[in-house]
Amino acid sequence: MTCALTGSETNLAAYWNFDEGAVTDLTGHGHTGTLAGNASVVSITGGDAVHAGCNPVEFASVSLTLDRLPLMSISGRMGVNLRVDASTNLLDWITLINLPNPQGIVQFMDPAATNFSRRFYRAVAP
DSSP, X not given: OOSOOOSOOTTOOOOOOOTTSSOOOTTSSOOOOOXXXXXXXXXXXXXXXXXXXXXXXXXXXXXEOTTSOEEXXXXXXTTOOEEEEEESSSSSOEEEEEEOOSSSEEEEEOTTGGGSSOOEEEEEOO
């Protein structure tokens, strides 16, 4: 309900997202419509609050390698890139890496982790 679709989802009869100001059926089934009366499409600028929770990301597992480096498995929506940030105080975050996510889960190891007495991580789908 709150996530944008691609149009290729199973059992989807029609999909109109109105993003291009038209009512084109994105499923390819040909159920294209027309705007009637005074209807118009208004573009959203900035953050899209409707789809803000669309790309949930979570740490599926975190373990330590033999070198005491954190090895993280991060899951998220397939095809949506993931960003891993780090902080030493939970206030100031730096981006460590942007990861493509073609399979829905990625792994990341932080080689700089042992340089800090403590290090926090967050993963987001920007």
